[in-house]
Amino acid sequence: MSDKYTANASSELMPFLIAKLQGWSRSTIKQRLKTGCVTVNDQQVTRHDHGLVEGDRVNVAASSQGISATRPKLDILYEDRDLIAINKPAGLLSVASPKDKAQHALGILRDQLSRRSKPVKLWPVHRIDRDTSGVLLFATSREMREAVMKGWESAEKTYLAIVEGCPKPAGGTINQPLRLDPVIYQMHVGEHPEAKRAITHFTTERSEGKRSLLRVELETGRQHQIRAHLAWLGYPVVGDQRYGTEGGRMGLHALRLSITKPGASKPLVFETQPPEDFLALLK
The missing domain is CATH 3.10.290.10 (RNA-binding S4 domain)
Incomplete structure (x- = not known):
């Protein structure tokens, strides 16, 4: 019932x-x-x-x-013997959290692909925030995960972000180091002996009213990088209660990931368009 x-x-x-x-x-x-x-x-x-x-x-x-019994399956964007890319919905953890017993993409995908006589093991190549939707990549062996991670700096990572305000100028580069505060679990922006290099490129796709849709390219991939950088610039991501204003849906979507698989001559490109509830934030 x-x-x-x-x-x-x-x-x-x-x-x-x-x-x-x-x-x-x-x-x-x-x-x-x-x-x-x-x-x-x-x-x-x-x-x-x-x-x-x-x-x-x-x-x-x-x-x-x-x-x-009718639990929906995750949308698989790409699958071969070594790598699996999925379209993670917003609100779902990438992997298990010691502080949160909620379902996570790793567990759901593992159950989805496993058979009673043939369980599947998976390793996350990277993670995206719980409230971020989009491309998430897993490896089917620890060795493949480590091999992909060796070339992770050359991976192309493209996001869409809906932010409060209309950036002026409409595009640019944020070159500000980041440092994680483990007490409040939040990134501090700016020079510090413990801060790490972080570079974010952005362009404004369009603006409607008091909000804008940005295309964001990551030159580095620090935790919370987009959220912290855009908030520092004065244009926080919509619905980001940690760096901006609380809301029902965070305006961040992992649009595209391009990597070079070890041993391959051409890059692999994984892409998924943003869901309707993401685009609705712009209105």
Whole structure:
């Protein structure tokens, strides 16, 4: 048994559920989310601040067992014997977190590809933030992961970012080192003995009202690099509660990744267009 609803306007998931599930206590609704009883467009969601857009299909099951048998599979963009690239949805962890027991892309993909007689092992080549959607790459062996990582600096990494404001000039390069503060888990921008080199190139694709869509190229790949750099510049990513303003959906999408696979003569290019809920942030 389950209840099915359709979003008529943009909102966060929790207020939507409270309005629809009249008679349910807030604690009961949170428990349903925590135990995996809620899906949005057939994708399991556990975050109460998940952003909804008009037309989204929300399903609330009586128990997580009711949806586990039909758990949606991750969208595989590329697969060979050594590498697998997927389109990670926003709100899903790349890998397991010791502080968060939520589902993660590594575990889902491993279950998706494994057979009872032939379990699959995977190693993450890189990671993208939980609230970032887009290209995520895994290797099928530790050796392949290490081989790809040796040439990671030459990989081409392209993102789309929706930011608050209209950058002036419309494009440029941010060359500011970054240092992680382990206490608040946030990047500090600027010179410091412990800071590491970080370079971000950006161009404005278009602006609508008080927001802009940027195309971002990473010359380096530091943690939170795009988010920290753009916030430092004065144009924080929409929905980024750590470096900007809290929101239901963060405006960051990993559009394209190009690597040279060890032993190959031509680069491999993985690309996936941004989902509707990402583009809706620009309006």
